[in-house]
Amino acid sequence: MIDFLVARQLKSTLGNQRKVLFGVSLFFNLGVLFIFKYFNFFIETFTEAFLLFGRPISYSSLELILPVGISFYTFQTLSYTIDVYRRRIDATDDVVSFFAFVSFFPQLVAGPIERASNLLPQFRKTRVFNYHKSIDGLRLILGGLFKKMVIADNCALIVNDLFENYTEHSGSTLFCGAIFFGFQIYGDFSGYSDIAIGSARLLGFDLMKNFSFPYLSKNLIEFWRRWHISLSTWFRDYVYIPLGGNRVSNFRLIFNILTVFLLSGLWHGANLTFLFWGLIHGVVLIGTIFINKNPKLGIFLKDQKSPVVDFLKIGITFFIVTIAWVFFRAETITEAFGYIDRVFSLSFFSIPQGNKLFLIVLMGYLVIEWFQKKREHLLDIRHIPLKPVRYLIYYGTMFLVFYYAGDLQTFIYFQF
Numbered sequence: 001m002i003d004f005l006v007a008r009q010l011k012s013t014l015g016n017q018r019k020v021l022f023g024v025s026l027f028f029n030l031g032v033l034f035i036f037k038y039f040n041f042f043i044e045t046f047t048e049a050f051l052l053f054g055r056p057i058s059y060s061s062l063e064l065i066l067p068v069g070i071s072f073y074t075f076q077t078l079s080y081t082i083d084v085y086r087r088r089i090d091a092t093d094d095v096v097s098f099f100a101f102v103s104f105f106p107q108l109v110a111g112p113i114e115r116a117s118n119l120l121p122q123f124r125k126t127r128v129f130n131y132h133k134s135i136d137g138l139r140l141i142l143g144g145l146f147k148k149m150v151i152a153d154n155c156a157l158i159v160n161d162l163f164e165n166y167t168e169h170s171g172s173t174l175f176c177g178a179i180f181f182g183f184q185i186y187g188d189f190s191g192y193s194d195i196a197i198g199s200a201r202l203l204g205f206d207l208m209k210n211f212s213f214p215y216l217s218k219n220l221i222e223f224w225r226r227w228h229i230s231l232s233t234w235f236r237d238y239v240y241i242p243l244g245g246n247r248v249s250n251f252r253l254i255f256n257i258l259t260v261f262l263l264s265g266l267w268h269g270a271n272l273t274f275l276f277w278g279l280i281h282g283v284v285l286i287g288t289i290f291i292n293k294n295p296k297l298g299i300f301l302k303d304q305k306s307p308v309v310d311f312l313k314i315g316i317t318f319f320i321v322t323i324a325w326v327f328f329r330a331e332t333i334t335e336a337f338g339y340i341d342r343v344f345s346l347s348f349f350s351i352p353q354g355n356k357l358f359l360i361v362l363m364g365y366l367v368i369e370w371f372q373k374k375r376e377h378l379l380d381i382r383h384i385p386l387k388p389v390r391y392l393i394y395y396g397t398m399f400l401v402f403y404y405a406g407d408l409q410t411f412i413y414f415q416f
Contacts, residue, residue: 002028003077004098007084007091018085025081033074036066041270068414069109071267075234077102080116082238089117097123104205106196110189110413112210112230119207127204136380139394140198143378146397147191149405151365155184156409158355163329166339171348174339176359178322181329183362186215188412189228194377213373215321215366218313220285221292223321231267235260246289253289258282268328269415273336277327284320 006025010018040061080101083089092098101120162169162177169177193210200207210230217223224232243256258279265278323340330336352359372378379397384390 106199137198137201139379144191144194147187152187172352280324
């Protein structure tokens with residue numbers, strides 16, 4: 001309601017009053033997010049800082065239940081106010097359309113983080129049933145269910161055990177555990193996004209694409225163009241570019257990138273593990289950019305039209321992302337470093353224990369993604385001319401969903 005009223009006032013306000021109104025929107029959006037999600041984290045960090053100087057202080061934490069998806073719809077409404085303030089879009093007078101835009105149920109709790117310029121106008125136009133759109137929506141939903149129930153939920157069973165008992169396993173087994181978590185979070189989150197986009201498509205709405213086969217990326221820059229696209233483009237448009245983007249000095253460029261990735265880590269949760277995860281990505285991304293700027297070294301990052309080189313780049317990128325996922329999954333920073341320390345011990349070269357067959361299945365899943373990488377989504381198989389083959393794939397996927405579904409696991413991104 002505050003963002004709706006502020007945006008309406010911004011239409012007819014000039015000068016410093018616009019800044020004041022915009023500040024009101026920022027204060028309430030970020031204030032609500034801070035109180036619910038970050039207050040206890042900053043109070044505890046502040047208290048621990050005093051302990052370092054031998055001055056213990058008492059504090060009271062807030063016992064609040066975190067509203068599901070608060071980070072998603074806060075960023076969504078905030079982007080609306082920012083765009084109106086920048087005069088990129090006009091403020092709406094239709095309160096029903098605006099409230100529907102904010103609370104649109106398919107993507108409310110875990111994205112994609114939609115922009116008002118894309119979603120809001122869709123509530124104002126008449127929608128009619130579209131057979132082809134609806135069929136594609138069902139394909140997306142089925143693919144999303146497969147990712148979540150077959151890939152992610154089965155990976156979760158292995159991951160939970162390995163991270164809870166990492167001191168009892170070899171380095172090779174723990175590295176496989178990190179790979180399993182990489183597939184778990186990918187299947188879990190991209191699966192949700194596919195279900196959300198597909199559900200919206202059944203209702204005649206087009207939501208933005210949120211994942212584009214990220215584990216086939218050849219470097220970390222490409223990875224962030226393919227992973228959680230709605231969040232990475234949000235930080236690009238509302239944080240990175242306003243800070244100056246890449247048209248700045250090298251020092252400022254480093255500052256801009258680290259700021260974006262530390263904020264991205266903090267967005268995911270009030271924990272040092274998320275901050276360190278963001279720091280790893282930021283540092284590697286900075287290194288990638290400066291290597292690319294060097295005429296002699298940059299050749300390694302450019303496309304050389306060699307499948308062997310491409311696979312090598314994909315493998316290196318996947319390795320970096322996998323190691324970073326350890327910090328994302330671990331409960332504490334100490335646990336994360338302990339896990340990494342065990343991974344890179346001499347036992348890294350031993351034969352991993354556990355379900356090797358499922359690891360092969362995951363690699364096979366990547367191969368399927370490789371063949372589908374130029375398609376819109378995993379089950380976009382309209383190019384297959386034989387209808388019986390397409391139906392065999394659809395019913396085969398449905399069978400896998402019902403037969404191999406793991407134990408019910410909540411969506412990981414509900415906690416953000």
